[in-house]
Amino acid sequence: LRNVTVKESGKMGVRITGGTPTMEGVRIDGATEGAFFSEWNVRGTYTNLTAARTSGNSFGLRGDDLSSNSWTWNFGGLPLVVLGNVRVYSGHTLTIPAGLVVKMAGGILQTINAGGGGRILAQGTTAAPIIFTSTADDTVGGDTNADGGASLPARGDWRGLSFDRDNSSIFENVEVRYAGSDVDTGAITLRGGAPTLRNVTVKESGKMGVRITGGTPELEGVRVDGATEGAFFSEWNVRGTYTNLTATRTSGNSFGLRGDDLNNSDWTWNFGGLPLVVLGNVRVYSGRTLTIPAGLVVKMAGGILQTINAGGGGRIIAQGTVAAPIVFTSTADDTVGGDSNGDGTASSPARGNWAGFYLDAGNGSAFANVDIRYAGSDTGAGAFSVRGPTLTADNLTIRESAGNGILVSSGGNLTVTGGLLLNNAGAGVRVAGGAFTGTALGVFGSAEGVHVNNGSTAVVSGSAFEGNATAVVHEGTNAANADFRNNWWGDVAGPNDNSAADGIVNSNPAGQPVSDFVQYSPFLTVRPALPIGPVVLGVTPSLAGGTVSEITIIFSEPVDLSTFTASDISITGPQAVSVANIVLIAGAAYRATFSAALSAAGDYSIRVGPDIKALASSFRLDQDRDGLGAEPGQDVFVQSLRIDLTSPAVTGHTPTGTQTQAVGQIGLTFTEA
Secondary structure (H helix, E strand, C coil), rough: EEEEEEEEECCCCCCCCCCCCEECEEEEEECCCCCECCCCCCEECCCCCEECHHHHHEEECHHHCCCCCCCCCCCCCEEEEEECCEEEECCCCECCCCCCCCECCCCCECCCCCCCEEEEEECCCCCCCCCEEEECCCCCCCCCCCCCCCCCCCCCCCCEEEEEEEECCCCEEEEEECCCCHHHHHEEECCCCCEEEEEEEEEECCCCCEEECCCCCCCCCCCCEEEECEEEEEECCCCEEECCCCHHHHHHCCEEEEEEEEECEEEEECCCCCCCCCCCCEEEECCCCCEECCCCCCECCCCEEEECCCCCCEEEEEEEECCCCCEECCCCCCCCCCCCCCCCCCCCCCCCCCCCCEEECCCCCEEEEEEECCCCCCCCCEEEEEEECEEEEEEEEEECCEEEEEEEEECCEEEEEEEEEEECCCCEEECCCCEEEEEEEEEECCCEEEECCCCEEEEEEEEECCCCCCEEEEEECCCHHHHCCCCCCCCCCEEECCCCCCCCCCCCCCCCCCCCEEECCCCCCCCCCCCCCCCCCEEEECECCCCCCEEEEEEEECCCCCCCCCHHEEECCCCCCCCCEEEEEECCCCEEEEEEEECCCCCEEEEEEEEEEEECCCCCCCCCCCCCCCCCCCCCCEEEECCCCCCCCCEEEECCCCCCCCCCEEEEEEEEC
């Protein structure tokens, strides 16, 4: 059929049930039913098809199994409506061309777990992405269900994409909209093989955005924008490669991982820049190493992180940096990694939300610039329990444990240089059968700062003790086992030691209490410079296309609003304004409202600080991390804000000139993104 027009059909315009037809320049102008429809077994050649005034201006296809040959979809430039499921079997490839709009009427697009698995190649371009969506989505491909605005697309309108045993499928420059109707799946479900998803956007999923249960997938530039459940979730056995993943408007803008035993291979965690939510326990066995990179936020849903005492034990390497610390915390902690449990402000983190670290064996574990929060659900242990091995840790922060901050037992030996032990319900450090060495620590707000059992040893120096009910408790009678010389005890006159049972007395009610048989002299008469104050992480927005009436300031931890006032924020630029008020949004995010909206275009400089105190510890802002808070120059956070009131303009388009075939889409180039 060449240059054929069908007008005012009482049924379908063209219905194809068999053969290998060729259609070129065929137009349907008016049909009671759809424009074109084909059964699955047909392999036609279609060029420049058009449709108007039908019950669906599209090409309909009945889905089925691709099990006898490969197939490249081309339906003459029309959007495709698929009725039923499409399954690609081993040895066969389904190729979907750039620019095709595929509307799914409830079904699934799937590679089947048989033989080596099938393959789907859906490689769009930036200018011509491939879109998989609902038949009710009129924003692309037109009103293909021909009901005007009577129906709207909804999450879960169709099942989604599933790769059950994949033979290197590739999805690139693809959108997947309104999928996710199956239980325990995602809009995209990866069950095996090695599929590649590159520059893929999942929108409005009725379940998970992307769920991964097997294989070695590669995800690069994958974005989930709207999902009833979480953004990404993986079973433990998967070893994927993830780069530049993003998530918005899901029940948890994070990467979920089911915890299990690491006993077959080493593993370096990398989840594309998203915070990680771990469901269950993670145990590292002998000969294996779990490496956790700098900057990762790990939220624990009640479990433990453990090296197992069997055959020498495993190792955990968690080495952050000052600029990119590693944070282990509760799923309810919205101050880092966002609202990962998706409940807004309905829940707050609490002591004992998860267990903590149980380091039972393996002398090679290493920790640096690590922050452990809201652990200690086993109150007899610690948020960081060293039960046997010899370990070192640098800049270790442990706060809000339901039990001890640190527990050293079973002959363990722990050395910590730099860090903060804050507001722990038990002891900041409990040495219950082993040795502890600490330098440059802040030990604040706990029931006991350090508790040393009889027969254990502790050496702490260059540290500060404040706000503890008792700073040091030593159960033994040999003061050499509790060496706490050269520390700050909250007052220039040293600790408060009223008992003469050990022959030493230092009565000073202004100082921190200590027990008998503790060496504390000489002591420091000024608090040492400890880099444990809060910092400003960022200010938003940094770019605006209109007026700006408020900004959001995000700190590393909650701050005391009585010390964070309008005088701590200055704005300079084309227009002069001041701050009218500051309120807490949630977690460690604060909103500052201006006295008048910034409306003048140009570049502004926003300065925050420096005399702002942390809510929990009262330490002042320490932006340069030198241990000296509220320095007028060094501890001021500075960020730029640009207001650009120039509207974007189109500078070019493709294609250009006279076209000899129908044009289904055009590419536009703007002056700015």
